[in-house]
Amino acid sequence: MLKIIGLAVGTLVFMLLVAAWLRPAHFRVTRTQTVQAPAEKLHPLIADLRQFNTWNPFASDPAMKGQYHGPSQGPGAAFHFEGGSSGAGSLHLVDAAPQKIRMELRMRKPMEGRNNIEFTLQPRGAATDVTWSMEGPMPFVGRLFSIFISLDRDIGTQFDNGLAALKQRAETR
Secondary structure (H helix, E strand, O other): OHHHHHHHHHHHHHHHHHHHHHOOOEEEEEEEEEEOOOHHHHHHHHHEHHHHHHHOHHHOOOOOEEEEEOOOEOOOOEEEEEOHHHOEEEEEEEEEEOOEEEEEEEEEEOOOEEEEEEEEEEEEOOEEEEEEEEEEEOOHHHHHHOOOOOHHHHHHHHHHHHHHHHHHHHHHO
16 A cells, blocks of 8 residues: 555656646746826836835835845846845846836845846827736746746736736826
């Protein structure tokens, strides 16, 4: 009986490892929201990290502590954070073109990693389609976890919440 249980557990572990190995080694999460505001009004709410963190759902955890470094906005601006549900790492503004803002997320905890974040602002008359995307490598441990946890669902839900907060902030100002 113990041999059968051991064989079953071993087979299950082997199948999980193979399933993780077969999963993509790269991830991308993207969400879009139409905001009734011009891109010029939205740009500073994203390209200034202090403004960004007023609606960024990842910065809303009261247990998180953070410090700003570098210029207040544009390339070179950085926000270092630690604690709470977001873990520990830093967010660096790489480029702040009028319709494309790029950031790099450097995580230390819970897992080390570097991900690229991009906001695109696509004017649609008086409105703007704001797209928030994040992509990066998916290490083996991440692929193993992704069997049980959907990055697209979990991160995508946060992006949806953040874009809704940005919409509310931009449309009521």
